[in-house]
Amino acid sequence: MNYYNEIKNELINNEITKRVKNYYINKSDLNTYYNVGKLLADAGKHYGEGIIKNYSKRLTEELGKGYTQTRLKYYRRFFNVFSKCPTLSDELSYSHYCEIIWYDELKMNYYINLSINQKLSVRQLRERIKSNEYERLPKDTKVKLINKEDNNIEDLVKNPIIIHNKNNYDIVSEKILKKLILEDIESFMKELGNYYSFVGSEYKIKIGNSYNYIDLLLFNYEYNCFVVIELKITSLKKEHIGQIEIYMNYIDNNLKKINMDKTIGIIIVKKDNRYIMEYCSDKRILSKEYITI
16 A cells, blocks of 8 residues: 555545535544544554654645644544544544543543533633643542543532632632632633523522621522532631521522522632531532632
8 A cells, every 4th residue: 555645645635625615624624634644553553653754754845834743643643542432523623632632531531522512612622621620620520430420510610619810819808709700700600510600699698687698609500500609718617517508508498499409509718628528417518629820
């Protein structure tokens, strides 16, 4: 087999297809680069690693810039990964896959599913990777991903939660912390997982003869439940548990409809205290640390 001519024809045909059928770009790119990667892998078995340098030089001379050794190695890696992994989807572009093909299978599949479900652009995917989103998932969540088990709402809450401080505030109060969150509420909700909507901040409730204010009240329409958020700039204390539990029970008794699941509570603190959480009997309450960037 003339591997070089086969590779060259694949690349030329793909360029023609992309010009004529724009709607077909993703599938054409994926098929082409997969096939080119396979040919490069086979050629390497026959002629050694030096074939990459050889083909890169010839393709550049005949087809123009863009066929560097690095790019050809990406094509080969693309084939090596997805010849063993049946998760290749033309809902994502080849550029999406280039961001993740050097990761282990579990991490790669997490970002593939995330990109498809949330329709992330390549830039957005890059930002989520840069934030170490996968690394900040709970260990139990990763076990569920390995075993392909369904996730609960608490499984996708990151730890620590990243709060963006674009105006470089000195964080000295809960009020400022809340201000930072509200300035970029969309990013904050993504730190908690998927499918959140904003209900209100300083959400007023009446308990007995006095009014109380929930820092943030959200609703998750995938898990069909309210989520109470309390912000603390200290380490976790036992009284925080009692406070948020009262707020959660109030929401369940006054806002929750009969077809909804029970309210979840998340206490976001400067420093967690696992000893307190060990003695928290209400498993709907989560404690997560935050960092500002």
